[in-house]
Amino acid sequence: MSKTEKQKTGAWGEEKASLFLIQQGYEIIERNYGIREGEVDIIAWDRSGEYPVLSFVEVKARSFGHDSAERAIGRGKMKRVKKAAIDFCQKQNIDTGSIWIKFELVSVYFEVGDEKIELKKYIVPSWLFD
Numbered sequence: 001m002s003k004t005e006k007q008k009t010g011a012w013g014e015e016k017a018s019l020f021l022i023q024q025g026y027e028i029i030e031r032n033y034g035i036r037e038g039e040v041d042i043i044a045w046d047r048s049g050e051y052p053v054l055s056f057v058e059v060k061a062r063s064f065g066h067d068s069a070e071r072a073i074g075r076g077k078m079k080r081v082k083k084a085a086i087d088f089c090q091k092q093n094i095d096t097g098s099i100w101i102k103f104e105l106v107s108v109y110f111e112v113g114d115e116k117i118e119l120k121k122y123i124v125p126s127w128l129f130d
Contacts, residue, residue, distance in 0.1 A: 014031065014059045026046050030042075038080025054089075058078070058106075061108040062109055104123055
């Protein structure tokens with residue numbers, strides 16, 4: 001089955017986001033981790049600080065001039081990401097009480113038919129999980 005244009009754009013955006021995170025000191029350990037209730041685009045160790053932090057990253061790719069990538073996530077989406085993150089930690093025997101964990105968004109903006117790309121990284125606020 002061939003991918004739709006939206007799926008191709010999403011996969012391309014996730015690849016750009018992965019490279020962006022690696023340049024910032026992250027170690028990618030899983031991509032597109034999914035369960036029936038949700039999916040995490042990228043799971044990585046952020047080793048850029050004093051202590052490693054396990055990061056669950058949602059990626060949104062948008063062309064310049066279209067809707068905001070940052071506004072494309074909401075409570076429902078982040079609750080599904082959190083469910084997948086919990087499942088991942090349980091299956092990997094990760095003690096969430098003894099490590100730092102964060103949820104992030106990487107927005108990938110691009111110009112159609114051009115090489116111009118802009119990436120932005122945000123920590124997802126906790127109120128999106130309520």
